[in-house]
Amino acid sequence: MLNAEFSDLPDIIDDILNGQYKDVINKLLIFIKPIKNDDSLEEIIYNSSSEADVHLLWLCTGIASLLHFVQCNWTGPCTDKDIDWLKIKRDEALKDLSLHDGCNINVQKPELLYLSKKIFSNMNLQLKYRSCLWWLFRTILLHQHILDENSGILFEEVENLIMEINNLDILKEDPLCKLLFNLETARFYLYYRRIQNSEEHLECAQRIASLRLNLEGAMGKRTRYQQEEKAQLYLNIEMDKDIFPSINCEHVPKSVNLNDELRLEHIEFSDYKEEIKLGAVEEAIILAKYVQLQLCQPKHKLTDEEIRPYLIKVVENTKNWSLKMTSLYYRCLLESDDKRTVERSMMQAESLLKDYNDIKAPVARRMDLFFASGMKPIWILEEKWANIMFSLGLVKGALEVFTKLGLWENVITCYNTLNLKHKAAEIIKQEISKKSTVKLWCLLGDATGDVNNYEKAWKLSEEKSSRVQRHWGFHYFAKKDYAEAVLHLKLSAELNNIQELVWFRLGYAALQIEDWKLAAMAYRQYCTLEQSTFEAWNNLANAYIKLGDKSRAWKSLQDAIKCNYDRWEVWDNLMVVSIDLGYFSEVIRCYHRILDLKSSHLDVEVLQILTNAIINNINDVEGNPTSRLLSNSLELFGRITSNVVNNPDIWRMYAQLVILRKTDIDEEKAAQYLQQAYRFATSNPKWYHSEDTTLNVLELCCNLAQAYLYCATNVGIVKKRKMLGSAKLSLQGVVKKIKEQEWNNTNIIEQLMKIEEYLTTITNELEQIKPT
Numbered sequence: 001m002l003n004a005e006f007s008d009l010p011d012i013i014d015d016i017l018n019g020q021y022k023d024v025i026n027k028l029l030i031f032i033k034p035i036k037n038d039d040s041l042e043e044i045i046y047n048s049s050s051e052a053d054v055h056l057l058w059l060c061t062g063i064a065s066l067l068h069f070v071q072c073n074w075t076g077p078c079t080d081k082d083i084d085w086l087k088i089k090r091d092e093a094l095k096d097l098s099l100h101d102g103c104n105i106n107v108q109k110p111e112l113l114y115l116s117k118k119i120f121s122n123m124n125l126q127l128k129y130r131s132c133l134w135w136l137f138r139t140i141l142l143h144q145h146i147l148d149e150n151s152g153i154l155f156e157e158v159e160n161l162i163m164e165i166n167n168l169d170i171l172k173e174d175p176l177c178k179l180l181f182n183l184e185t186a187r188f189y190l191y192y193r194r195i196q197n198s199e200e201h202l203e204c205a206q207r208i209a210s211l212r213l214n215l216e217g218a219m220g221k222r223t224r225y226q227q228e229e230k231a232q233l234y235l236n237i238e239m240d241k242d243i244f245p246s247i248n249c250e251h252v253p254k255s256v257n258l259n260d261e262l263r264l265e266h267i268e269f270s271d272y273k274e275e276i277k278l279g280a281v282e283e284a285i286i287l288a289k290y291v292q293l294q295l296c297q298p299k300h301k302l303t304d305e306e307i308r309p310y311l312i313k314v315v316e317n318t319k320n321w322s323l324k325m326t327s328l329y330y331r332c333l334l335e336s337d338d339k340r341t342v343e344r345s346m347m348q349a350e351s352l353l354k355d356y357n358d359i360k361a362p363v364a365r366r367m368d369l370f371f372a373s374g375m376k377p378i379w380i381l382e383e384k385w386a387n388i389m390f391s392l393g394l395v396k397g398a399l400e401v402f403t404k405l406g407l408w409e410n411v412i413t414c415y416n417t418l419n420l421k422h423k424a425a426e427i428i429k430q431e432i433s434k435k436s437t438v439k440l441w442c443l444l445g446d447a448t449g450d451v452n453n454y455e456k457a458w459k460l461s462e463e464k465s466s467r468v469q470r471h472w473g474f475h476y477f478a479k480k481d482y483a484e485a486v487l488h489l490k491l492s493a494e495l496n497n498i499q500e501l502v503w504f505r506l507g508y509a510a511l512q513i514e515d516w517k518l519a520a521m522a523y524r525q526y527c528t529l530e531q532s533t534f535e536a537w538n539n540l541a542n543a544y545i546k547l548g549d550k551s552r553a554w555k556s557l558q559d560a561i562k563c564n565y566d567r568w569e570v571w572d573n574l575m576v577v578s579i580d581l582g583y584f585s586e587v588i589r590c591y592h593r594i595l596d597l598k599s600s601h602l603d604v605e606v607l608q609i610l611t612n613a614i615i616n617n618i619n620d621v622e623g624n625p626t627s628r629l630l631s632n633s634l635e636l637f638g639r640i641t642s643n644v645v646n647n648p649d650i651w652r653m654y655a656q657l658v659i660l661r662k663t664d665i666d667e668e669k670a671a672q673y674l675q676q677a678y679r680f681a682t683s684n685p686k687w688y689h690s691e692d693t694t695l696n697v698l699e700l701c702c703n704l705a706q707a708y709l710y711c712a713t714n715v716g717i718v719k720k721r722k723m724l725g726s727a728k729l730s731l732q733g734v735v736k737k738i739k740e741q742e743w744n745n746t747n748i749i750e751q752l753m754k755i756e757e758y759l760t761t762i763t764n765e766l767e768q769i770k771p772t
Contacts, residue, residue, distance in 0.1 A: 012060050019363030021068035025083055025115075028061045037088050041118045055128045062119030062132075066139055067367055069112035073146070073377050075322065075366035076356035078108060086111050097143060099151055100464035101496070102439050105406040106379035107146045113139065130168050134181065137161045138371050141188055145377055148439065149467055150192065152497040158188055176244050179208040179281065183372045186288050190374065192498065193530060195296045202292055205285050210240040213289060215309060220269035223262050232267045235286075235309040243279035248319035249365040253328055253355040255315060256348040260340055266316070278313075280320035284372045287314045287327055291374060296532070304334060321366045322373035328352055329381060336388050346392065349385035356381075379405055390414065403427075408443045436460065442471040451475065466496035474505065482509040486518070493525070500529045507539060516546040527559070534564035541573060553577050568597040579606050582621035584613055588632050592639070600643040604650070607640075611653040615660065633657055651677035652700060655707070664714065671707035671723070678704055678730055688737040691745055698751035701734050705758035709765070717769050724762050731759045 015024045031054055032044055048054055072078050093114030097103055103110060119125065120136035137158060144154045162185055165171070171178045182205040189198035206213070217231040258265050278286075290310035297303045311334065314327040332349050335341035355361075356378055386401035390410075399414040408431070412424040425447045432440045438461045445453035454472040461468055473488030489506040493499060507522035523540035530536070537560030544553035557574040564570065575590035587610055594601045610633060613620075617627040637654040644650060655673035658666045678700050687693045708727040712720040738752055
């Protein structure tokens, strides 16, 4: 019986290749008894897969089920017809796939994904067909896409699978398979924003394809009335081998024209650039590279301009359905924030939605390179379309789409914009009356501020939902009840450890209640997930400082300035930690950068430590003598004194450093700088009323007297008389003011005696050179 029916397998494989997925799934009924509601799919698969003849049939069924699921939720055209024998497992599938936080309400036919996951998870099939692991990898990634929350459980499962799949013979024997797997793995890491991991796999894919991508400039025009050509970026592509084979699709989604009165549709280069012919595989690499570059750099218009050539290359050239759909979606995202392109962005999103339902493109052609394309589920495209409408003021149209998609947060925003705030809570209660879900109770809690709703959601989730604890924690966070917020946010993070915003707010809340250890742990976890937020690195450094771990604080601040080079506060923090740890060259670099950003900045304490280190020639943290930084420090002081001219401490330190060069000119400069210090120190008419300022002035006068006496030894009579005369006047004025106060302070009296001795010496010197 089995052998007779098994002859249908070539036809089954043809059905898969032709997109007849439903037919393949229904043929499975020939081999298994009709499934009842209480039957276990896992047991059915396990029991029947022990028979060698049906291994391939199960594998084909799993593939057909997964691809049919993709058709219904990603590529289209969607079919309303269900697979009757499988439909009874829908509720079971949703419960199993939800992972306690709920699947997206827009997902169609989740039982297909459920079936394929059960099939590919079967150990007998995995041993018989090792490619089953690769299909399981794809299945779990799609599972993540249908969840409202990123799942740490699924992330770990996929990472373990990646290690197993890397050892498969097919990857060692077939370069195309190895390339595609690395590309799909890069896409997996990009979804979770693991930039470094994605880059490694993307570089491997590029190497296999011998593809070199370089941004270059060429003269051209980008506006209709541009008279003078300017340098424009384009993507220069080089390859050392033939392209990988691919199948073109005749009916790919159309690009909507810009129709702008100013901007050209395409950049017009003056010199024609002969473009290398690419296949769909190479285009998929370029598109993934675009996403990777977008994620690894701060969001900025300049960044968009730099990476746009990667995207445009795919948009304008690809004949692959999934890549065309995905690249046009990315262009919608890119253009939705620009007033000149936002209308094209909205029309393009609407056009893509029509392409999803259009039956011209064959189902099978839509699947080509789907898993390497990074294509989003259809409801994500609809959400983007509604967001663009909302940004253009088409609130009612956006509200209609948001309501259809069950995006209740956006629905609330729309009602608030329409001044119908009362409708927000009403519509959520209305939805709860239809079907009570964890998400809806959380949103009702957000809308009403009643924590009882979070408690109901928590019980409904069997006390396993990270979403509930997140909403609950954010509720208290908004009220600045940080102690209570910490309790809920910490539990949410324990239930799901890849929630960036939860870790970020947990870190901040922990800082507020002075739980430095928890703050450091939370920000460390956040920075593992999201490495481009300078506030997180900065706050992590502050937590380390509070814990007394300045070495780790220094490293964190180095990462902070990589994320945001233009925040002087971060540079200031790095400078302070650097001076404590003995990174003296870094102190000078930080100070210069601060001056670049805010023109004037004064930190006497840091400069004094730096000056003392150079004077005493102590070794820095790396064991290098600090005297080597004398020239750099003088350059810094010259820059500081050009903006801050009235601080005596700065001029005194400047003089101390200048004199280290030990030349006649520098000794004279030192005397001039000390004279400046003296002038500003005594500019306050009440300077001699304070012990600290009095001692400071006395010390300055000692240094000034020494400097002038030294400089006066090797100069002409006229210049010497001028120098000593200036010193005498300065010292006499100070002695007179201090004696008026009748100080009892021993230090002041001793310093005053020294000044009087210097004054006597200077007076005697002047007597000897007095003009006759």
